[in-house]
Amino acid sequence: MKKEFKSESKRLLDLMVNAIYTNKDIFLRELISNASDALDKLYYNSLTDKKLKVNKEDLEINLDVDKEKRIIKISDNGIGMTDVELENNLGTIAKSGTLAFKQMNEKEVKEKNIDVIGQFGVGFYSAFMVSNKIVVTSKSVESDEAHVWESDLDGYSIKKGKKESNGTEITLYIKEDTEEENYSKYLDEYEIKNLIKKYSDYIRYPIKMEVTKSKLKENSKDEYEEYKEIETLNSMIPIWKKEKKDLKEDELDNFYIDKFYDYEKPLKVIRSKVEGMCSYNSLLFIPSHAPFDFYTKDYEKGLSLYASGVLIMDKCPELLPDYFSFVKGIVDTEDLSLNISREMLQKTHSLKIIAKNIESKIKKELLDMMDKNVEDYKKFFKAFGTQLKFGVYSNYGMDKDKLKDLLMFTSSKKKDLISLKEYVSNMVEKQENIYYASGSTFETIDNLPQTEQVKSKDYEILYLTDPVDEFCINALGEFEGKKFINVSSESLDLDTDSEKESLTKLNEDNKEMLNYMKDVINIKEVKFTNKLKNHPVCLKSIGDVSIEMQKVINAMPTDQKINAEVSLEINKDHPIAHKLKSLFKDNLDELKNYTKALYNLARLIEGLNVENPTEISNLIADIMSK
Ligand code: ADP
Numbered sequence: 001m002k003k004e005f006k007s008e009s010k011r012l013l014d015l016m017v018n019a020i021y022t023n024k025d026i027f028l029r030e031l032i033s034n035a036s037d038a039l040d041k042l043y044y045n046s047l048t049d050k051k052l053k054v055n056k057e058d059l060e061i062n063l064d065v066d067k068e069k070r071i072i073k074i075s076d077n078g079i080g081m082t083d084v085e086l087e088n089n090l091g092t093i094a095k096s097g098t099l100a101f102k103q104m105n106e107k108e109v110k111e112k113n114i115d116v117i118g119q120f121g122v123g124f125y126s127a128f129m130v131s132n133k134i135v136v137t138s139k140s141v142e143s144d145e146a147h148v149w150e151s152d153l154d155g156y157s158i159k160k161g162k163k164e165s166n167g168t169e170i171t172l173y174i175k176e177d178t179e180e181e182n183y184s185k186y187l188d189e190y191e192i193k194n195l196i197k198k199y200s201d202y203i204r205y206p207i208k209m210e211v212t213k214s215k216l217k218e219n220s221k222d223e224y225e226e227y228k229e230i231e232t233l234n235s236m237i238p239i240w241k242k243e244k245k246d247l248k249e250d251e252l253d254n255f256y257i258d259k260f261y262d263y264e265k266p267l268k269v270i271r272s273k274v275e276g277m278c279s280y281n282s283l284l285f286i287p288s289h290a291p292f293d294f295y296t297k298d299y300e301k302g303l304s305l306y307a308s309g310v311l312i313m314d315k316c317p318e319l320l321p322d323y324f325s326f327v328k329g330i331v332d333t334e335d336l337s338l339n340i341s342r343e344m345l346q347k348t349h350s351l352k353i354i355a356k357n358i359e360s361k362i363k364k365e366l367l368d369m370m371d372k373n374v375e376d377y378k379k380f381f382k383a384f385g386t387q388l389k390f391g392v393y394s395n396y397g398m399d400k401d402k403l404k405d406l407l408m409f410t411s412s413k414k415k416d417l418i419s420l421k422e423y424v425s426n427m428v429e430k431q432e433n434i435y436y437a438s439g440s441t442f443e444t445i446d447n448l449p450q451t452e453q454v455k456s457k458d459y460e461i462l463y464l465t466d467p468v469d470e471f472c473i474n475a476l477g478e479f480e481g482k483k484f485i486n487v488s489s490e491s492l493d494l495d496t497d498s499e500k501e502s503l504t505k506l507n508e509d510n511k512e513m514l515n516y517m518k519d520v521i522n523i524k525e526v527k528f529t530n531k532l533k534n535h536p537v538c539l540k541s542i543g544d545v546s547i548e549m550q551k552v553i554n555a556m557p558t559d560q561k562i563n564a565e566v567s568l569e570i571n572k573d574h575p576i577a578h579k580l581k582s583l584f585k586d587n588l589d590e591l592k593n594y595t596k597a598l599y600n601l602a603r604l605i606e607g608l609n610v611e612n613p614t615e616i617s618n619l620i621a622d623i624m625s626k
Pocket of ligand 1: 030
């Protein structure tokens with residue numbers, strides 16, 4: 001009986017088969033990766049399951065090509081699949097792929113020529129780009145029966161079949177050539193050899209194929225004869241053990257793209273070989289963009305852990321701190337025994353040492369990138385900076401010292417990201433603090449009245465636009481002995497002594513009026529300021545919670561709501577100041593209206609909502625019509 005593919009898979013299949021721009025070559029690497037995984041799984045299981053008798057030397061992948069019949073067979077003697085597994089694994093596209101796919105619409109994919117396969121890690125299905133029929137015969141090590149999965153793209157069927165030993169055999173019926181596409185090349189020995197060298201050389205099991213060779217005929221000097229011989233096509237050296245000189249161009253990038261389902265090259269590759277207390281090889285990658293699920297709960301951090309070349313854990317989270325969770329890669333060590341349990345692994349001392357080394361290596365490489373290739377670093381920071389800032393602030397700021405040098409914020413002067421070190425070295429004479437302001441975009445912050453006085457002194461301001469920024473800055477507290485000062489907070493103190501004196505006097509003289517206004521809008525304080533140049537009013541936060549932090553916290557889906565304590569500051573030199581004073585003398589009702597209007601204008605500038613929009617708009621219209 002023929003079954004339909006799940007609808008999501010069907011859409012993706014259609015798209016893939018018709019995608020002209022996708023690199024069709026990669027189908028072979030996908031199938032070989034799957035075969036290699038199946039061999040890994042079998043070997044790994046055999047280490048703990050005594051019933052399984054596996055000899056590592058026997059594990060292999062075989063390719064078989066029949067030019068006449070236009071078929072390629074890829075077989076492995078790995079773990080195999082039961083009928084249920086065939087149904088579950090090949091009836092739908094790998095979960096990771098579909099999820100990403102759901103977030104994109106077809107039009108977008110077509111218009112942008114997105115590399116569907118690379119993007120969604122569709123693996124097995126990529127074989128449909130070159131075949132019009134696929135037959136999978138598989139026998140699981142757990143079962144005595146073999147099953148055959150067959151599909152011509154319209155749907156699939158699963159029935160009982162025959163197979164001597166455990167493993168999987170995949171038969172591809174290669175498409176006929178068309179005007180645009182030469183499919184026959186995939187039946188060519190030479191082409192296949194090249195594809196294996198290019199994409200699958202590092203596979204640690206032999207990939208064998210019968211190849212045609214020629215030799216001089218016996219007793220002849222110039223006559224050749226052809227003969228067949230089984231050849232191993234890959235070097236089998238794990239890529240992380242290869243010497244630099246033996247690595248082909250793009251080999252590491254291709255490995256990354258294949259293994260970690262990315263469609264872009266990594267931003268940076270970090271290789272290390274460590275010997276000593278703990279010996280290991282590591283190959284780490286910093287992606288050039290955040291994976292689609294990076295900032296969700298679904299994202300799992302970790303590095304692939306190999307013990308002497310055998311994969312023992314696909315994503316070992318202990319190898320990476322949370323703030324470096326974006327790093328992908330592998331670690332191969334001889335210091336772990338192969339059949340170590342998950343619980344034991346966590347307690348292993350050598351794993352901790354490796355994790356520590358890896359952490360400092362990543363940090364060193366990032367600092368190096370910032371130093372030598374700041375454009376790349378900015379790209380990195382735009383993708384993963386939030387994670388670093390989060391790292392500063394979580395764990396009660398425990399890790400802040402490790403991370404502070406990696407941080408960047410947007411500078412008011414440069415209009416671009418700069419590091420805190422750079423900020424400090426840019427500080428002008430007499431400047432003692434690091435100034436920052438927060439808001440939703442660069443422009444909103446740049447227009448904030450509170451930035452006026454600081455700018456007039458030629459001080460640089462860090463513009464914080466990421467919700468986590470201010471929490472991060474608060475956790476840091478200081479950098480190289482310089483305090484962080486929010487330009488919108490009371491603690492901003494740039495006035496000279498005489499300026500302060502005359503301001504105190506002004507506020508003292510108008511105390512009654514200011515108190516009256518304060519009671520009208522029910523806030524902590526209303527006062528005159530000399531910090532504003534052109535704007536009539538602004539809000540200042542008093543205490544630790546700023547207005548931006550209030551917004552961030554209150555946007556969280558919890559019941560906990562907070563209110564930043566604020567004061568309303570009035571520009572002492574603005575015409576409105578005189579107006580208020582005269583209203584206080586002879587029209588208290590009107591002063592009430594003015595106070596409400598001014599307070600709500602200040603709220604608007606801060607990006608806060610107007611508390612009672614109808615009342616305020618009537619009130620303003622009222623004032624205007626007088
Ligand atoms: P992915 O490899 O990303 O999981 P695939 O579509 O390539 O997605 O494969 C789906 C699943 O089918 C695999 O996860 C694996 O469980 C199973 N599978 C594929 N090829 C083989 C094979 N040669 N031997 C055993 N299982 C396989």
